[in-house]
Amino acid sequence: MTPRPVVAGPKVGDVAPDFTLPGVEGGEVRTWSLSELRGQPVVLVFYPGDGTPVCTRQLVTYTDEIATFADVGAQVLAMSPQSVESHEAFAADHGGFAFPLLADEDKAVGLRYGIVGPLGFYRRSVFVIAPDGTVGWIHRAVAGLSFQPSEEIVAAVAAMTAS
16 A cells, blocks of 8 residues: 555634535435534544444444533534445444444545545544534544543533634
């Protein structure tokens, strides 16, 4: 595999790169666009792969704690480079997730957000997008062996939307 240059991606305060991706939620397959969610906070969760131990723990945890995201009005979108079919099987194996799993198979969105590492793998990352479409908070993991706790992400959403 040829190493790829790492793209910096957006910084806090930048307009979040828009995207439209296929995905699955509750057995329904359709496309989701970041722009269609303008007006509410969005939590973008980039995870390396379906069925891996840390990714599974992360998405199950966020599903178990979805009420905390709902309390601050945030829509969670999780994405990885696997196919919609892989996401359907992954969700079915774990009783479903409380948010859509989006398929970024060509890693175009991951590249635009600067979360694809030099060997071409997704780095576990979370972006909080403000209701106005700007990036309000970012966590890009280096090793990806752990994930951001829901409380930390929810606190970032709450701080960003407090007025």
